[in-house]
Amino acid sequence: MTEENRTDAVEEGLHTNRAGKAKPRKRAPLFNDQDKDNISWFYSTYLKQRTPWLGLVMVMILIQGLAYQQFISLTESGLRVIFENGDVSGLIGVCAMVMGIFLIRAVMSYCVPRISVWLASDAVFNMRRDLIDHMMSLDLAFFERTKSGDIILRLVNQAQDLSGFIGQTTVNAVRDTVTVIAVSGYLIWKSPLLFLIVIVVMPTITIMVRQISHGIKGTQANAENAMGNYMSGIEEMTNGMRTVKIANQEPVERARLNKATSEIKDLTIRLQALQALMSPAVDVIAAIIYVLIIGVGGYMALSADFAMDGAGIIGFLIGMALIFDPARRITAFFVSMQASLIILESLRSLYRELPTITNAPNAKEEFNRAGDIILDNVTFQYSEKHPLFKGVDMIFEGGKVTAIVGATGSGKTSVLSLIARLYDVTDGVVTIGGEPVRGLRVDKLRQSFSVVAQDIVIFNSSIWENIRYVRPEATDEEIWRAAELVGIDQLVRDRGDAPLGPKGSQLSGGQKQRIAIARAFLRSAPILLLDEATSALDQRTEEKVREAIWTLSQGKTTIMVAHRLSTVTHADHIYVLDEGMVIEEGTHVGLMAKEGLYAAMFNAQRSSYG
Structure with missing residues (x-):
């Protein structure tokens, strides 16, 4: 996610005009047209074919919500059996029914995440596969203007984050919504007046969570940037360690990385401080709500004008306890949803890159x-x-x-x-x-081309596998012949299946060039392109590699680029x-x-x- 996208997602409420005065800005809709289009695209492309499974998940979530509703009703019945009837057998029956309800809910609680995570993982797997296929069709120009980190971010981090959001966060939010609706419906049926008095306080939670979330998102964005800079610094340091050691610049690198680490620490502390505000603030609001239920509900139970007894008040308290945390999680869901919509747009934007070749x-x-x-x-x-x-x-x-x-x-x-x-x-x-x-x-x-270039792509596998890369279907005899023609066959035997290290770090420049020429022999295409194939080699190694290239070019249309x-x-x-x-x-x-x-x-x- 780019800093510009993060800023757009976080910034709300006010903006500054040319005169420098802050003025109210029109609140953006929850879903803009682009968000709606992206959601529709993702559903129709990757989830629509799984609609029956989605329906099954919804049914199980509905059962979970109804289970809580029945739990409150049975709790009230059990209390009345204890305080009014004194019927032991009735109490046993109520307990058995409560146990049965929670067993059903337990089964649903196991099945829902299993199925939903499977659906989300399968959808994101298919999307990743399509993204890779599409990316392979893009022109070289795309890769030359796009940072490799941006591509990795999309295919790895963002795709995984989207999978978690769809498979867990969204399903949990739907479950919480169903719970709130089911339990609230029961509480309204029990006492519309008491529920109305309590619900007036609920928007305070939304406002409070929203304000704290703004601070959290802004600090989180800064923390991500600091972490990204820290990781880039580590990569630069490790890739340039040879220069660092020779130039005796360890103190400089140590100071640079420590400075980045200190920034991450400060942002982490600030982020935790903001997050720590959430729980006590919500607890205060919860206390106000419970006091209202006990006070107003107690008065209603004592008064003959209301059909409310002690069991009803306790049931109402349990009901509010059951919907309070889900309501809070739903509010937090809409905050995380905005970040996920940005991720979805970032992933889909890759599809908008079209090849011209x-x-x-x-x-x-x-x-x-x-x-x-x-x-x-x-x-x-x-x-x-x-x-x-x-x-x-x-x-x-x-x-x-x-x-x-x-x-x-x-x-x-x-x-x-x-x-x-x-x-x-x-x-x-x-x-x-x-x-x-x-x-x-x-x-x-x-x-039609075989290519030998100065910058050779060497994979962290064996020399044998690196040679075979250009023709996976090649026979062992063909690979050995290619290795023998460039004089690298003995090195293949000596190293066996040992990996070559990142970017072939365990090989010399001449050995890398020989692998590239062996690939060209193995491919044996009629046109040979040589791009600065020996410019990085010493004179003795160059002469040996040049002999191999001369043999390779016999009978082929050969184009040499040389400095x-x-x-x-x-x-x-x-x-x-x-x-x-x-x-x-x-x-x-x-x-x-x-x-x-x-x-x-x-x-x-x-x-x-x-």
Whole structure:
């Protein structure tokens, strides 16, 4: 939940005009149009098919409410048997009936949460599954502009909170409402006047709980933010521990985390202080109500003008005791409901993110994967304020090695993104084998690529499983062959099933690159994309990895993006990009002869190597 949403949910009552004066603000409705639409969507999508089960839960909740009503009636009867009739057998019968009623209620109290939690968990499971499916269909642009923490928050915390609200909080609120209605109905039937006198005081509880809840929600929001900052600080500290240790900055990190911890402590104390106000305040109101029942009810029992006796007063007191806590919980429910409505909106907003990279009508599945890849008069920009390409023409011949070089930010990696259709061009066309990539099925297009990049995704599992990731159906023989081709087979045997640590922390940079190349061997796609595949390696390791890449590229259309120019000297053709424009192209020998930007960059790098 963002801070903006929290503020909108908490802020009520007053707002400041331009002159700086506070003026009343119109109270927002309990459910706005967006809330109603979200509730309708969630019910129709995830709960409607379970309507019979929901009906069963409602029947059991109704039985619970009626059980309390009958308990009060039987209590009065039992008291009259004791004080008026003195009938032992009648008293035994009343006790047996009370016991039976509470056994029935006990069964309902067991079944209701079991069924309701199952319904809610199943609904949220289906929603999580749909959210994951939908998220997998979204463009790369969505993940590049969205923090991973926001996605985790929605799929984990918010979904779980919503499950608890639906399966427990809401069902308990319905049960409490039925209890209040059933018992109140009985009390009204017993003495409308006494109930009216008592009910006049009840709104005080609502007002009091509402005011305290406002303070609690605001402090809770601040506490969540402080906790989030604390967790981010811990993540930054652990990820950068190498730098912390080398720079001897432990005191700085200790002070930073202690400061965040102190803020959490202060907010926690403030939150507990606000929460502590709730119980004594409600107790005072309860005392006033009970005094009214005893005083007014006692007068009615003593007076001949009212049909009220001692048993009736005790029954009335029991009835008020039975509805008092449920009424308080219902009030608190509406506070938590507002937070849950915000969570529901946050989850549904993910569905409003729509992919732009989709299959065209009648998209083709088959195309010449070994054909030339052409960028024809391509214009592209990530944002209107920052254009990248304008009228770019490039040809990557099928079965040959083509390199793209240039300074950081010149658009090298963006060329690969356009070819793989991670983004669509603004103007112009990208073709493979003469077919525009927009006219090809996205999955078939991307199955045509093997990728080796600088930033390798390594999972915390074995090397074997990391290699098999790109082809789960691969045979053991195929995986071993891929590992042998890159010289990592012995490491696979040595480590066995041992996990590699978060992000492959137990591997060197060269070992990670070899896993990436082994994946490319295993996938064996006809088009090979190399994105700075060796830039993070030392010269000796680079030479070994380059040999594996050279073997891998045989017979494939290979596109190399490189900053280190020594890795592209063997390429059949080289493009030199600068600020989104092709300013030079040719072979290594031809570009060196031109003595242009490429030659200057190559000579500068060669001299820097010593």
